[in-house]
Amino acid sequence: MKRKQSSITAQGIATIRAIESSKRPEQRICYDPLARQLVNPIIYLLVKLFAGYGERRAPGTMDFLIARTRYIDDYLQASLDGGIAQLVILGAGLDSRAYRFELLIGHVNIFEMDHPATQRAKCSKLSRIFGELPQHVSFVPIDFNAETLEKLYKFGYDPQQKTLFIWEGVTYYLTAEAVNETLEFVVRNSATGSTIIFDYVYASALTAAHKRGEITRMQRYRRFTGEGLTFGIEEGKAGEFLSQRGYNQVENMTHEDLKRTYFTGSNRNRAIAPIYTIVHATV
């Protein structure tokens, strides 16, 4: 990422959530009522205007992003029911879970980790929305490609507590070393029963032979955005990848699983891009 530029992809993804959330309850897959307030209004208008074109160039990508948020929301709810004491949101961007899941507030220690420029922009937006920066969240600035999660300790992170780590839409932009270090930190520094949930692209989709519209575009504009795609896991290999790194109970949620679970009724004809998967695993 560029040192002084906040994440453009974070804006784009939150805009897609905002558009989905404006639909009627029976039509929407995810619901993030804060997204509209968090995003830059110009980016909102641009994404809305070009949504049809984007869908033609990269069929099913927007619906993967929407289903991803829904699935992680459901996973967070189940984790809350299961009694987590800490939540760490890695590469938080404009993630609004810390402010829209009421059960979190006052019960769970929340840490949002993000690139400093993205985090600064979010904090000033939050201060404007709520009148002050919410006190129940610790904001931990980090460059995953240059630092480790050790920084969490300075903000009161407790390795004895059962913790959920959410890593939504981030592994794509990191080096393999940064992904390994993050996974290693979680295994070594969280209580038994802690979990991590993240999504990834199939490594083969990053090679020239398989490129889809959104991948080609992100690589072409990487010098402008500072967010090029660098990391992927081979299809069908996430179980092995995570068990080699000390995790168990690895569960994948493929595009087919997402489609079966969420895209029913009037949403049954919506397509989900076949190159992304969500995975969760237990320490």
Ligand SMILES: C[S@@+](CC[C@H](N)C(=O)[O-])C[C@H]1O[C@@H](n2cnc3c(N)ncnc32)[C@H](O)[C@@H]1O
């Ligand atoms: C696609 S956005 C996803 C944001 C959020 N998790 C969501 O799903 O809405 C990618 C996020 O990763 C963060 N990010 C990318 N590279 C990073 C790095 N090297 N260090 C820290 N954060 C990084 C960006 O700042 C941004 O918030």
